[in-house]
Amino acid sequence: MKVVVAQVNPIIGDLEGNTQKILQYIDRARVRNPDIILFPELTICGYAPSDLLYHNDFIDAMKGCLDRIVKATANVTVIVGLVRYSQVKGGKPLYNSAAIISDGRILGYYDKRLLPTYDVFNERRYFEPGKEAKTWEIKGKKVGVIICEDIWEHSGYTDASYTCDPVADLVDAKLDLLLNLSASPYQFQKPDVRVAVCAKAARSLQCPVILCCQIGGNDDLIFDGYSVAVDSHGNLDQLGKGFEEDLFGVQLEAPTCHVPFNYDQTKDLFRALVLGVRDYFGKQGFTKGCLGLSGGIDSALVAYIATEALGSHNVLAINMPSRYSTEETISDAELLAQNLGIQYKQIPIEKPFEDYLALLEPHFEGRPADVTEENLQARIRGIILMALSNKLDYIVLSTGNKSELGLGYCTLYGDMAGGLAVISDVLKTQVYDLCRWINRKREIIPASTITRPPSAELRPDQKDLDSLPDYGIVDVVLKAYVEEYKSAEEIASQYPIPIEQVNDLIRRLHRAEYKRRQAPIGIRVSKKAFSVGRQFPIVQGWSR
Structure with missing residues (x-):
């Protein structure tokens, strides 16, 4: 089986432009004779569409785009991300979904089960969680499909505590392959973590894992690409390009040469x-x-x-x-x-x-x-x-x-x-x-x-x-307090900084x-940025 990974850069809300890009990448992928073409999370609308999702005509237009993609899937399976209506009474009206399309028809949908609502994510505001694990028979292989956060819980890297583990739920299915559609934002020192997340899932399921990640800048957020393919032992077989669109094939049965993931953190920043x-x-x-x-x-x-x-x-x-x-x-x-x-x-x-x-x-x-x-x-x-x-x-x-x-x-x-x-x-x-x-x-x-x-x-x-103070001191305190939520006492005990100085810097942080x-939008590159993902009151009495 050959999977072609289409690591694309969509524009949020540009349904026509994104659909044209999907169709172009399907055409480009065909020359590699793929069995499956895998796209990122919410490919058709871009991630994250935010309150555009409250407009029904936006959702309806996405369905029309999907119909055009279906017609372009002769003799190949395409897996693409989109938003669709849910049928859950009393729940949220939408699903964050993957459409599994093959040879001109929709085989079915997988609905994202774990919806992050922390840091820069607010998916539960819009989406109803999916209820079940699903697999598809494609070219004689049993293939599981999950979406972004669904794979992170299993590895223990998520900041949330969920009641289910979509990867663990697939263990008994004896998969031949797991595919993940992802829109995973960049932060300093994160790319290698994504590889570790895929490796843990591969070892648990004893099958290869391929993750296709969106790339591009969308408002504050940067998506760095680096799509991942690991073998059933968790060894890295292929890695997508960083910070640019990419199209690469993964031949599951072919002998592989494991790829080291060496990247320059400053260059990537x-x-x-x-x-x-x-x-x-x-x-x-x-x-x-x-x-x-x-x-x-x-x-x-x-x-x-x-x-x-x-x-x-x-x-x-x-x-x-x-x-x-x-x-x-x-x-x-x-x-x-x-x-x-x-x-x-x-x-x-x-x-x-x-x-x-x-x-x-x-x-x-x-x-x-x-x-x-x-x-x-x-x-x-x-x-x-x-x-x-x-x-x-x-x-x-x-x-x-x-x-x-x-x-x-x-x-x-x-x-x-x-x-x-x-x-x-x-x-x-x-x-x-x-x-x-x-x-x-x-x-x-x-x-x-x-x-x-x-x-x-x-x-x-x-x-x-x-x-x-010296910026070396300022940056240590800011990183520990803003990104790691450490107390003044913890910071002062961990670093050789007087507690009075730590408290003063924290007070100044809150006063500002x-x-x-009122600052302009900023590009998020750290674990916790001021521009997005961090919410503190202006008027407060905890630290002043």
Whole structure:
């Protein structure tokens, strides 16, 4: 038996475009003489369609798309993901389903049994869980079909506690093959876990397992691909490409050469960010991005990512110096723009800054300069970027990192302005790692940008360390508290950080919640991002 895995990048809600892509991949797969062509979860509508599912015409249109796919399945079995109506009285009206289609007719449906409602997932809001395990006889082989989360419970990697285990329920069926349709979002250090999940299922069922994963950027979420094929012993036989569409065949009876899964975590993080920008723009018909290029490390990283995602001719960098900007940072910004071949403009903000100070001075009641004047500069820069965005049809790329956003070391309607927060889920220490990785062969980002102590340059001789602890400390606390839900006491005991400092950072984290609620959408690359999957009240008395 030969299975061809169609690892595709759908657009959420583009039923016509997604259906055309499915039909094209069926045609492409036919040259490999497949018995089965496997697509990802919710292929027809893309994952996750969210409240589009409340529109009956959306569901009805999906049925029409399925009918067209059925007609294209002569002499082959195609398994594709879709949404369909459930018939459960008193339950949710929809199923997250896989349609098993063969030779021009639908053999049946498998309905996803485990519906995650944690982190970035909210499937129980829309779907009724399937009730039974199902198998199909295909080309003389007994084939089981499950969907995404159904395989994760068995391995113990899920964050939920379910009352059934769809993999264990198939043990007595004596399968020849298990197929999984998946839409599994990327997070740093996750791809190898997906292989382990498939391996555990294969060993339990004593049969090969093939998982087809969606790829692409959909709003906050990145799907990295890396579809998996393991043998009955759990050995990795084939691996789909990461961060791009792929089509590959798995011959079950052929001798296999086990494949090692060696991947570069920093490279994959970079590829995830590039894909997130590229698809956020491309899937909406946008082409051009602009950003403030200060000469600092964060904007340097975002400029490089934008160049890789959009092309140098579609990126505009604006340097907006003030009285506090240094010659070194200004020259670094200009040099980086030259290295990247992107458009570069310099728009000094001294004149509007002076005008605002003169306008507001009578109303400041003689109070000394403080963070107010610092934020004025950031907001002037935000106004300039948004004006250029409106006039010249650019999407503004916000350049703040997760460490700064976590502690509120950012300015509402200033450096937080934008249409996409590219690195809002990237810790400051990871920013340095990424920039060093970019420079691994030659110096693209000026070395002084990386080695110079970070500064917002909003007051004389300002350094980030004047307002924050070392970023190594900040990032340890943020990761432990936000991603791992550890208490202040647990963090202080595990790391050599004084409990008073841990408590202070946690208080600052919660105080900045109102800022993060007003931030632009950000690309999720960690286990727990601020932009999606994390819900905390602004007004609360637990930590303040």
